[in-house]
């Protein structure tokens with residue numbers, strides 16, 4: 001079954017001088033004229049009922065709270081909260097003023113008016129502060145009562161009750177609930193908690209001293225939210241409840257509170273919310289700002305939860321309702337999930353200044369009444385049963401459970417014999433009654449023993465149960481925190497997974513880029529290698545070409561040198577031969593001219609072909625070198641030895657043979673050479689040979705007179721003198737250049753030797769030819785000469 005959240009509206013009284021922004025159209029409809037950009041706009045809002053400024057506190061109570069109270073005693077939960085802007089009359093409606101008590105004192109008064117005769121003895125039912133109750137024995141209850149009396153007498157001396165409070169002056173109007181079951185026993189518990197800055201404080205917790213301790217909201221085994229360890233005080237009268245209210249009132253931070261009046265089965269929560277716009281309207285700072293924003297957050301969470309609930313119901317969706325976003329919604333969770341009736345009173349200050357805020361409040365209120373709470377199967381508050389003492393048994397005798405228990409216990413007792421009284425025999429009757437008394441006495445003793453045993457067992461069982469329960473609560477809280485941790489871990493894990501995926505993707509991209517780069521580098525490297533190879537090949541080719549060129553040029557140079565040398569040698573040989581020939585001819589001509597001239601006149605001698613040539617040459621005016629006088633060999637060879645300045649002793653076995661010689665170190669004047677007595681010239685040169693040995697060379701030639709009166713030397717022989725020991729092993733250090741030179745010299749030596757030999761052969765041949773020619777000419781000349789002269 002589903003029930004909509006019932007929303008009522010209450011308009012505050014407005015001072016006469018103030019203008020109203022609200023117009024009442026009917027008992028359920030009002031119109032709000034709000035200013036907008038296009039002028040004033042009127043919006044209509046419908047509620048279950050609208051209380052005007054003339055409506056009294058009693059009427060509001062009867063309309064809104066009384067049905068919830070009736071539900072309460074029937075065993076149904078209820079939540080009533082006020083909602084509205086600051087100063088709109090929420091506290092006035094819920095608590096009221098001394099002269100005009102609000103819903104809360106009226107509820108308390110009415111409740112106690114109704115259950116006055118059906119209350120369980122105090123402390124028979126005890127709160128375990130974990131959303132559970134236990135029924136304890138009379139003795140324990142008595143002990144607790146005595147303790148309470150002691151405590152209260154101490155308190156009486158120290159604590160003064162706050163005077164002038166709304167509840168102190170509350171005059172009970174005697175209103176009673178009609179549906180109270182007189183067979184039931186009722187115990188009323190009051191807890192007073194405050195949600196401040198999203199933290200729950202227990203205003204009745206005296207152990208925490210002046211500083212309030214924060215409390216945790218937990219969920220019991222039946223998924224009901226409760227404030228763990230909250231003080232739940234059993235009250236037996238409205239005055240007791242008011243006293244607690246006063247105590248709590250002094251402790252609370254602000255005016256927004258929760259007052260819970262709990263029954264052993266069900267609870268009615270009366271909630272006075274904070275103003276809906278504290279943050280925006282009051283320009284608070286520091287703690288006040290934190291408080292205001294916290295209030296705003298709580299109300300915003302309430303709004304969000306209701307909106308999602310409505311959305312889920314309208315669209316048959318299953319969106320998660322964020323009850324855990326704030327402590328307030330967490331405490332409301334059970335009510336919105338169908339644990340009881342929910343009613344809201346929207347308080348409106350019709351002042352035109354509050355118009356904007358009223359618009360928001362009315363919108364929220366209109367939305368809220370679309371929300372339906374789903375009624376869950378009735379779930380009873382868990383309680384534990386403690387074996388009552390004799391008196392307790394009597395007190396609880398009306399309870400069905402107790403009756404059944406008694407029946408059960410009675411089944412173990414000795415049977416009561418059936419008794420028949422004979423009125424005529426009183427003596428026998430006395431005997432029968434005595435035996436009956438005995439049986440009853442035995443039954444009573446047995447029953448007491450049984451009760452004691454049962455009480456012991458129950459106590460033991462309860463203790464175990466309590467431990468189990470505590471364990472399970474602790475385990476549940478642990479599970480809750482572990483779940484929260486797990487959720488967090490999962491979120492972190494999810495984030496890390498996303499991060500890992502991102503990193504993997506970027507890593508893959510980087511790897512792909514790297515591969516591309518590597519490919520590019522490889523391609524470039526290949527290109528470089530190819531180019532380097534080509535460069536090297538080119539270099540090698542160039543080197544080869546160079547070497548080839550060098551070789552070619554060397555070869556050509558050698559060839560050219562060789563040719564040049566050969567040509568020179570040929571030329572020199574030819575020149576020497578020609579000169580020698582000419583000289584011989586000249587000598588012949590000169591020596592024979594005189595004799596020829598003398599005989600010319602007498603005898604026309606036949607002209608020899610050679611003479612003819614000379615004559616022809618003379619006739620043709622060709623310059624003929626001066627005739628050289630031929631040295632007579634018979635006169636012997638006279639040598640002009642042109643020696644070095646400081647000659648080293650030759651030391652050779654074979655010495656040059658120059659019998660007649662004139663040695664000079666230097667040719668100082670022409671006569672040194674032109675001296676007609678000298679006909680041989682020898683130039684002496686000393687130098688080290690390739691082996692470092694002294695080598696003496698004798699360049700020999702003929703001194704020939706020139707036609708100009710000078711002389712010329714025609715070299716025709718070279719004599720080389722040197723001394724070598726075949727066993728000498730000289731160690732000489734040579735430089736590479738020396739070695740090359742030596743090699744070059746050694747290489748050239750055979751060629752030189754060949755050339756020399758060739759030259760010598762040619763010279764010999766020419767000499768032979770010349771000698772032959774000379775002999776012929778001589779023979780011709782002798783033949784031509786007169787016999788006398790020939791002798």
Ligand SMILES: Nc1ncnc2c1ncn2[C@@H]1O[C@H](COP(=O)(O)OP(=O)(O)OP(=O)(O)O)[C@@H](O)[C@H]1O
Nearest residue numbers: 011012013085086087088089090091092255274275
């Ligand atoms: N219906 C009413 N009739 C007469 N006086 C009223 C009514 N409603 C509110 N007032 C007066 O208006 C003033 C502010 O009311 P109240 O303190 O209840 O506002 P509130 O909404 O609880 O403010 P806050 O959000 O600050 O708790 C009080 O002096 C109260 O007496």
